[in-house]
Amino acid sequence: MNKGLEDIVVAQTKLSRVDGDNGTLIFCGYDIRELARFATFEDAAYLLWHNELPTRAQLTALKQQLADARGLPDVVLRVLRDLPRDTAPMDALRTGVSALGAGSQLARPNLAQAIALTAQVPLIVAAFDRMRRGREPLAPRADLDHAANYLYLLSGTAPTSTQNRALNTYLVLLADHGLNASTFAARVVASTLSDLHSSIVAAIGALKGPLHGGAPSRVLDMLDAIGAPANAETWIRAALARKERLMGFGHRMYKTADPRAEILRELACATCAPEFFARAQMVEETGLRILRAQKPGERLYTNVEFYSAAVLNAVGLPRDLFTATFAVSRMAGWTAHVLEQVADNRIIRPDAEYVGRAPSSVISLDNQ
């Protein structure tokens, strides 16, 4: 039995390669460190959808397609308005994408749908965020790129170029990561030849889980609770003594530093308030020192969530939108994987070992 399906190869992919032993992540041949330096979210999405980087003309065309798709049918806005204001944003996003898929005929997932849905997901997140704060959703701005438009729709103000670049880098870094649980859930659904919306709804539900994308805001909660760098050691030792998990430490796939975490650390340094970054760094160093002393054999590093939280906080996102913003990024990878799945499909149906009671053909009378 292999409960986690570790090392079980279920697909060939042209999309990304996670090399946890060497700490590298490749998107369609390009090292994530390289992409993070120059690519916008649109570049990364084009790369994942087409397996090559866009020319200038192709990038312009994609930006236009995304801008043209920035709209939500009334039904989606009505559904979002119906939800209780204290709905978790991931639940609102899951319900909004499901409603968006309602009323359309069952169709084989295609690139046009992938582009449209990628353009619409940030609109759903932002519309719900405005509504829960008693405000009306804003009209999208075609002159802004994907990242900037998202921040604009949330705040009503176009972001600074520093904020825009920081969010773009975040959106590039998180856009794909092999067959993580949400991507795999999307592919399992797609393997029945269901529709794109059903696949993405499944992925959103999986990303919500605290073992996957549901935890980044808890890093911030931890940094808040620690308060000052000087408190880090005492706080961390007490938390570990209570058998609590330290948020943002460790990743199943990486036995060395996660390259995304390293880029996000630099980005956090450039974008966060100095006091905040100093505290985060102190917590990272202290946490790693203590954990490594407790488990000398393990190679332990902070993961992508640790500095994601700092960066998303610095660009002005409320912490309960962090996971939904992860979804805004991962839409590129999820949709690319769904397209890859249906291009050469086989229904995904693993086996289980039956360990229940032995078959009995006699049902006792008491049970009748």
Next chain:
Amino acid sequence: MNKGLEDIVVAQTKLSRVDGDNGTLIFCGYDIRELARFATFEDAAYLLWHNELPTRAQLTALKQQLADARGLPDVVLRVLRDLPRDTAPMDALRTGVSALGAGSQLARPNLAQAIALTAQVPLIVAAFDRMRRGREPLAPRADLDHAANYLYLLSGTAPTSTQNRALNTYLVLLADHGLNASTFAARVVASTLSDLHSSIVAAIGALKGPLHGGAPSRVLDMLDAIGAPANAETWIRAALARKERLMGFGHRMYKTADPRAEILRELACATCAPEFFARAQMVEETGLRILRAQKPGERLYTNVEFYSAAVLNAVGLPRDLFTATFAVSRMAGWTAHVLEQVADNRIIRPDAEYVGRAPSSVISLDNQ
């Protein structure tokens, strides 16, 4: 690579054992043929949730719990009312369950939630069906069992005892079936420690796919198109010549007769109009004769969908609710699998073989 994950054991389960070589299906030790003879849906659900059949007192208690949970929050009714009337019922169900999960705190899936959601799924299907026909949803009836209440909510009339027994048998037969794609999708989502609603929403999306649960109504479309038993041979040969798949024939898991199909055939014989049953039988016999002659090596049988369609039609269900009714049944298995997954969890994250372009560290200037 194993694209379908055939024979890859991802879980130990006490729930069901599919033995496709011998044509047996076991739920928690009980042969499905035996269960079909006496069990109601409530018996089967109790069996899957507790791994043993209920005593009379336990069954009464479960019936009461299910009846008590028969209610939908206003938000779900509002959301269903918002959807376009031509929304596919599976899309309405997916959106309704997602809305039902909105506003509740992230919680570890538990049995009380499983019972409540199982009680609510037929209410969502029936409420949407009434609304799309311009009618108001009916109030559930606590004096009716799960199957009868579902039929009542759809039609406004309590079913005959023959209809009620037929639907109960259908709901028992379809309640679980190993790690099929929808159940597996639910377990993948649950493995991130996401919530029950997210898992079930994923399962609904997978069940919708035509390779999984999305096809039973097409069996009826085929029987309609054939029209009279005498037309079967000509129609089938023409369809196969056009390279069309015959609906309701073949199943990846069964190399002999699917026991559920055999029980459903008997049930169809007992419940369908004689002319209709004769036509279905003629299509089955003719289809199998022609297919077996074309592929002499293959052991081919009609699958569970073939006579499901006839039975669901006979109990008065509109054909575009067949897949949603499959979901009403499979709720027992889906929820039982989610509970089993989280009781001994590991995040499900398979591997992929990277076959994309070779890593290149140089990004050409044209792409900048």
